[in-house]
Structures are given as structure tokens and as C-alpha cells.
Amino acid sequence: MNEFLNIALPKGRLGEKAYDMFQKAGFPCPEVLNPGRRLILENTDAGVRYFWVKPSDVAIYVERGAADIGVCGKDTLEEQAPDVYELMDLGIGRCRMAVAAPGGFTDDRSRTLRVATKFSNVAENHYRKAGRDIDIIHLNGSVEIAPIIGLADVIVDIVETGTTLRENGLEVIETVFPISARLIANKSGYKFKHEAVRKLLDGLRNAAEDK
Amino acid sequence: MNFDIQSLTDTEKITLSLRNLYASYGYRLYRMAKFEEYELYAENKDFLVSQNVITFTDAGGKLMALKPDVTLSIVKSRRDDTGVVDRLYYNENVFRRPKGSQNFKEIMQVGLECIGAVGDRETAEVVTLACKSLDMLGRDFIVDISNLDVVNTCIGLITDVPGERKEILKRIGEKNVHELSAYAESKGVAAELIGQLMELAGLYGAPEDVLPKALDAARRVGASEAYDSLAATVEALRESGYYRNLRIDFSVVGDVTYYNGITLRGFIDGIPECVLTGGRYDGLMERLGKQSKAIGFAVNIDSLERIRVPSAGC
Numbered sequence A: 001m002n003e004f005l006n007i008a009l010p011k012g013r014l015g016e017k018a019y020d021m022f023q024k025a026g027f028p029c030p031e032v033l034n035p036g037r038r039l040i041l042e043n044t045d046a047g048v049r050y051f052w053v054k055p056s057d058v059a060i061y062v063e064r065g066a067a068d069i070g071v072c073g074k075d076t077l078e079e080q081a082p083d084v085y086e087l088m089d090l091g092i093g094r095c096r097m098a099v100a101a102p103g104g105f106t107d108d109r110s111r112t113l114r115v116a117t118k119f120s121n122v123a124e125n126h127y128r129k130a131g132r133d134i135d136i137i138h139l140n141g142s143v144e145i146a147p148i149i150g151l152a153d154v155i156v157d158i159v160e161t162g163t164t165l166r167e168n169g170l171e172v173i174e175t176v177f178p179i180s181a182r183l184i185a186n187k188s189g190y191k192f193k194h195e196a197v198r199k200l201l202d203g204l205r206n207a208a209e210d211k
Numbered sequence B: 001m002n003f004d005i006q007s008l009t010d011t012e013k014i015t016l017s018l019r020n021l022y023a024s025y026g027y028r029l030y031r032m033a034k035f036e037e038y039e040l041y042a043e044n045k046d047f048l049v050s051q052n053v054i055t056f057t058d059a060g061g062k063l064m065a066l067k068p069d070v071t072l073s074i075v076k077s078r079r080d081d082t083g084v085v086d087r088l089y090y091n092e093n094v095f096r097r098p099k100g101s102q103n104f105k106e107i108m109q110v111g112l113e114c115i116g117a118v119g120d121r122e123t124a125e126v127v128t129l130a131c132k133s134l135d136m137l138g139r140d141f142i143v144d145i146s147n148l149d150v151v152n153t154c155i156g157l158i159t160d161v162p163g164e165r166k167e168i169l170k171r172i173g174e175k176n177v178h179e180l181s182a183y184a185e186s187k188g189v190a191a192e193l194i195g196q197l198m199e200l201a202g203l204y205g206a207p208e209d210v211l212p213k214a215l216d217a218a219r220r221v222g223a224s225e226a227y228d229s230l231a232a233t234v235e236a237l238r239e240s241g242y243y244r245n246l247r248i249d250f251s252v253v254g255d256v257t258y259y260n261g262i263t264l265r266g267f268i269d270g271i272p273e274c275v276l277t278g279g280r281y282d283g284l285m286e287r288l289g290k291q292s293k294a295i296g297f298a299v300n301i302d303s304l305e306r307i308r309v310p311s312a313g314c
Helices: A013-024 A055-063 A074-080 A120-129 A163-167 A187-192 A194-210 B010-024 B038-043 B071-077 B120-135 B148-158 B162-173 B177-186 B191-202 B207-220 B224-236 B282-287
Strands: A005-010 A040-043 A048-053 A069-073 A085-089 A095-102 A113-117 A134-138 A154-159 A170-179 A181-185 B035-037 B055-057 B063-066 B085-096 B105-116 B141-147 B246-249 B262-268 B276-280 B293-300
Touching: A005 A013, A005 A055, A005 A194, A013 A048, A013 A069, A013 A181, A013 A194, A048 A055, A055 A069, A055 A074, A055 A181, A069 A074, A074 A095, A074 A120, A074 A170, A074 A181, A085 A194, A085 B177, A113 A120, A120 A134, A120 A154, A154 A170, A163 A170, A181 A187, A181 A194, A187 A194, A187 B141, A187 B262, B010 B085, B010 B105, B010 B120, B035 B038, B038 B063, B038 B071, B071 B105, B071 B282, B071 B293, B105 B120, B120 B141, B120 B224, B120 B262, B120 B276, B120 B293, B141 B148, B141 B224, B148 B162, B148 B191, B148 B207, B148 B224, B162 B177, B162 B191, B177 B191, B191 B207, B207 B224, B207 B246, B224 B246, B224 B262, B262 B293, B282 B293
Parallel strands: A005 A048, A005 A069, A113 A134, A113 A154, B141 B246
Antiparallel strands: A040 A048, A069 A181, A085 A181, A095 A154, A095 A170, B035 B063, B055 B063, B085 B105, B105 B293, B141 B262, B262 B276, B276 B293
């Protein structure tokens, strides 16, 4: 039952980049890049099985043991705080979690700060450390419009180039933490498939050094 | 009494088998009240796995709680006698709020506590019983073992600020060596110390592979005594047949206020989470004003729900 190392990849460009690193590290499965409608692909010779899953679900698959290994953004790890090992910074998908506000914004400390975000736990933790009283407005998308239409004072969101913010009259006022894709592992899978996990880690490190 | 063992569920069979195992080693069943004064948990919040507690006011106006933990109640009520070894086991339900859930859950635990004049012999006995507990489930199992004092001595050289210790422990627990290094650098920690901590945090494997590597790092940070105690405990299991199930893992961490010395985590093949947690907790004893030493572990019965019990196991 242990013959396959199960790896959850986030659907999209980040997952494709991560797969490229994995196949160079000795875990190829060529069908991964041409899956058709299939979401589970395996290479018996290499002892690896890949799943394509929604990026925000990768940590759940790994924490619950459906996957032994996963590729997950630091933003999701901070938000969901899954009980997993974080084995490596893959150095891809770099961006940052930031606080943004309309140009010229100043924080009025006499009032509760209204914060719109998809990352409620991240925002709460950030402002708790700063001792700032906030009102979280949880949104599932288009967070940038919240300050413009008066729904929130600031937003806490992922910023890559800042173009979307600028086009909506917002600017970054604070970086919360840098983000990149991390290699995560299920705690039990790490132990029972240790040889394969170690081989993957060594392969990834060697590939990074060869760059 | 007419009784058919086949009428029991698998988790009931596991529970009874564990109780039988502990009783055969001279452990006595310890029954406790369902409720406990809330104050006990408020004062030892960091000892609890889940800090949310169900409370209510009793008829006398006292704030009470449904037990979120068993060890605290046993330790509190036990007479402090350092001259004897008390061997106790329990089969109790605790009430906790699982991570990510808004609701409380009733969780069944079976475990044991060895309290009093606890020495190397008792420590080896408890580790052996932890292995036997998992072995009876009929699947491949691994027991991660560490001595918290090795890592804590190293962290002590870096900082004694509780918040900073917590940040470092969190990253060690995640095997997050890359962030551990960045965090230590940001705090101006000497490169040599960072290297030693990273080396310890990254070690994992069979005792014969890992202990020689850990010896050097432990000596350099002044944790030779803790290393020796870990090596002696592991060595004591060499003849038991469970030596091959042990893995040395310094990422097993715990709050220094409560835990010290040997620490255990048990895993079963096919179950994604840790099913057995335990170790030495002399710090908790001290906090509760006791001179006695203590070691114990708990098996989370709920996490074993999906296991099919081998018929020879009962």
C-alpha cells in the first residue's frame, strides 16, 4: 500500500512549475502536463502519483493524509495553520501578503479599523500583534473594491506586482509577510514513506544547487 | 453473564485490550469525576491540547468544567510521595474543540501515568508499553522519541524570551528549517548556534543512524546529559523487539514549563495523524507544587476508528 508517493499539486501555473521541479528531482510522470480530464496521474516506475487540486485545498489533502506531499503557498499555510511539516521553500510563486489602502490614507486610532480580506485569520493575527481593534469583513473575491465603495478602510491581500491595486487607486502601506510556495508533508506519511520523501528532498535541493 | 465478544465494536475491543495490557503490567484503573474546577485549567492553559473548555456554574456557585484533559486531574489529586512509584491507567472521555471547528467533541482516551520515583527503568517501561499499545493494532507503527532537554538547552543559548522561544519551537515542530534559520538570523543569533539548532531540527531516522549524528551537536550545545538519557532509553528497548519501530526526532517539541526529558509520539501506517502522545512532565508536577516525577501517554481512541482489529488481537 506504500508503493506510491502521493503528491497534491495546486492547479495552475504554480503547480506546473512545481511539477517541473519534481520531475527533475527524479519523480517524473509525463501525463501530469497533459491530463485531459483526469485529476489523478501516476507513474508506477517512479513510484509517484500526482493529484491536481484547488490550490486552497492542498493543505487539507496533506493534513488529512490523502496526499503525502503537497505544494502550498505560505498564505494558505498562515491562514489555515494545518498540522503538517513545512519541509522546504520552493522559491517559486513569490509575492507578499500586504495591507493596502486608498492613496493618502491615515489610520484614525480613535475608530475601529474595518479590514476587508479573504484571509481573516492572517488579518486578525497581524492586528492582534499590533494591538489594533479591527472589524473583519470577510470577502471571497474582488477585495480591492471594498475601500473604494466605503465597505472597508483597508484590505489585507496578496500583492504580486501591485498593478491591480494601482488601477483601483490603492497602495501598499505595510507588508505582513513574504509569500512563496512551500513543500509540505503529512506527518504520518513523512515517517512511513521516509525513503521516498528523503529522495525527493535531496533531488530538489540538488536541482536548486545546480541552477 | 452471557457475553459475545463479537458484539463489541472495533474501538471497544481496542479499549479493552489496552486496559488489559496496562493491568498486566501492574497499573491500576483510575476513575475520576466528570467535572473539575475551571481554575485548574485556567492556571495551566498552555498544558492543554485545546484551550477551549466547556464551563458551567454548579449549584454552589463554583465555575466548573467538563474535563478537557485527564493528566491534570490525576496529578492534582494524587498524594505527593517521592518514595514510591504509582502506576495508574485510565479510560476517560475528554471534551475538546477540534482545530477549525466551532463545536466541541467528546474524545475517548485510554492512557497511563507513572508517578513518583520515576527513573530509567520506569521510563523504559512506559516507552515499551507505548510500543505494545500500537503493536496490538496489527499494523506497521512508528514511535518518535526525543529528549526535549536537548533542543531546549540549545534554544536556551539563543534566547530566554518566552515569545521568541515559542516562535523557534513552532518552526522546529514543523521541521521548517528554512524559516528557523531566517528567524534566528533576524534576531542576530550567531551563525554557529543557528547551524547547531538546524542540524538537530533536521535529524530524523532510526536510532543507529541518528544518534551518532546527534551526539556531536548535543555535546556542542552542552546537552550531553540529555543525550545520554535518550540513548539509554533507546538502548533499553534494544532487546524488546521494538527497537526497529523507534525513530529519533528532535522536532517533537513541547512547552518547557510543563514538559522535559523523554517525549513520545506514536503513528500507525494508514492513519494520517498522531495516535499516541506522551512523555515526561516533571515541570507540570513542579507547577502544581509536587516533588514527584512523572511520565505517561494517552492513546486517542477516536483516531483508531477506521482500523479493523485483527481477530488475534483480543
